[in-house]
Amino acid sequence: MDFPENLRYTKTHEWIAVQGTKAKVGVTEYAQKEISDVVFVELPKMGQVVQQAKMAAVVESVKAAFDIYAPVSGKITNANKALESNPALINQSPYAEGWIFELELSSPAELGTLMTAAQYHEAVQQAPKH
Amino acid sequence: MTMMLETEPTKLPLHEEHLQKGARMGDFGGWLVPLFYSSIMEEHTAVRTKAGIFDISHMGEFLLEGPGALDYLEKNLPRRITPVRLGQAIYMPLVNDQGGMVDDIIVYRMAEQKFLIIVNAGNIEKDFDWFNARVTPGVTLTNLSDEMGLLALQGPLSQTILLECFGAFYKDLRRFHYKDFEGGVIARTGYTGEDGYEIMVPKHKLKQIWDVLFLVGAKHGLLPIGFGARDTLRLEAAMPLYGHELSDELTPLEADLEWAIDLTKENFPGSAVLKKQKETGILKKRVGFEMTERGIPRQGFEIQKEGKTIGAVTSGSFIPTTGKNIGMAYVTAAEAKTGNAIDVMVRGKPVKAVLVSLPFYKRKG
Missing domain, CATH: 3.30.1360.120 (Probable tRNA modification gtpase trme; domain 1)
Structure with a gap:
């Protein structure tokens, strides 16, 4: 599975790509496989304030809803509207077209609590197998 | 996640x-x-x-046989079994003394006095106890589920x-x-x-x-x-599932399964309660609905009408072939009308839906 080196990861399977004071967030390759076909995405609202490790969006498969947590605290500056008409982008391109929201970091120090690609890779390998 | x-x-x-x-x-x-x-x-x-x-294969199977088998089933099931011919099967809810649904089952007639009963996996033990407690001389009940x-x-x-x-x-x-x-x-x-x-x-x-x-x-x-x-x-296909649309507290009339029971039949468990309910009317009813705004309904979500709770979702999903978000629910009998506009409370927010007739899908021919 592919976990790009330039991203940081959470235990709850979100990735974050930091660019200056802003960052894009999505779910990992592992997560999209676990969720299976994404059929619905509920995006956060512009300007919404989110807290680290608290729910910021919802991704649903046919059978279940999955909460997506903010990897770090901040204010929502953009959301991927394309997912509303084409939620399968999360499955097809979890790290690019399947990004979910963008936020302005309020506590950049929180980034230090996240995992590197290597650390996340190891965490995923220890996850229970089906 | x-x-x-x-x-x-x-x-x-x-x-x-x-x-x-x-x-x-x-x-x-x-x-x-x-x-x-x-x-x-x-x-x-x-x-x-x-x-x-x-x-x-998780489903349960019971064999019921012996010279008293037909009488036993006639006494305990909500549909007439005598007219069921060899080689035929019949669907029905299993009804408790209060008129609630223990399960839904299919009964196969294997011989004059030999019947196979298919039950839901999660109810094998409960159903077996239910049948077993009513066994009379001349009736042998065997659990073939394993x-x-x-x-x-x-x-x-x-x-x-x-x-x-x-x-x-x-x-x-x-x-x-x-x-x-x-x-x-x-x-x-x-x-x-x-x-x-x-x-x-x-x-x-x-x-x-x-x-x-x-x-x-x-x-x-x-x-x-x-x-x-x-x-x-x-x-x-609007088929009910025990634990969702069927429960020990809900009656077949509320579940819109009147076609699968026989109210003209005397003295089966719950028959008096059901006949009375048929006369006085039901207070809630199983219905189908389709979301008209974005959102997927899930079991347990509340249903509101103009801010007032009128029921709850029992099953809901996105449907792959149609792309629609649909569900089944119980709502108050007064609101259970096709075309009625309702709100499904999705994570605390009202999302619009409309009641539609069941089933959602019917095959051609």
């Missing part, structure tokens, strides 16, 4: 075959079952357009595949009829809203039959189907 917890459920007899076909396994009422193989989307579509096989396996072949091409596999002997099998097969039966029944068969055989014969079906079915586009698509298919 949060993941579901892993438990240690019972494996199906064909567990290894499911893994070989790439199944994602998951828990279903204490059983480790295939949730999907390729994807729920693809599998739902395959059953609607071609054919699919389901391993439903010995029998069950496969369902469903979809418009299922007849073609079945006849190629097992011969023209099964050609004229009518709906809700069965014929003997390999120490079990092949019945023209199912839980998808499509044409199809349920094949019950002793567990040790399952693999052979599974293999033959795929050998022949592959060229017809036959796919293995997991429990994810089983649920979306039965929801679309």
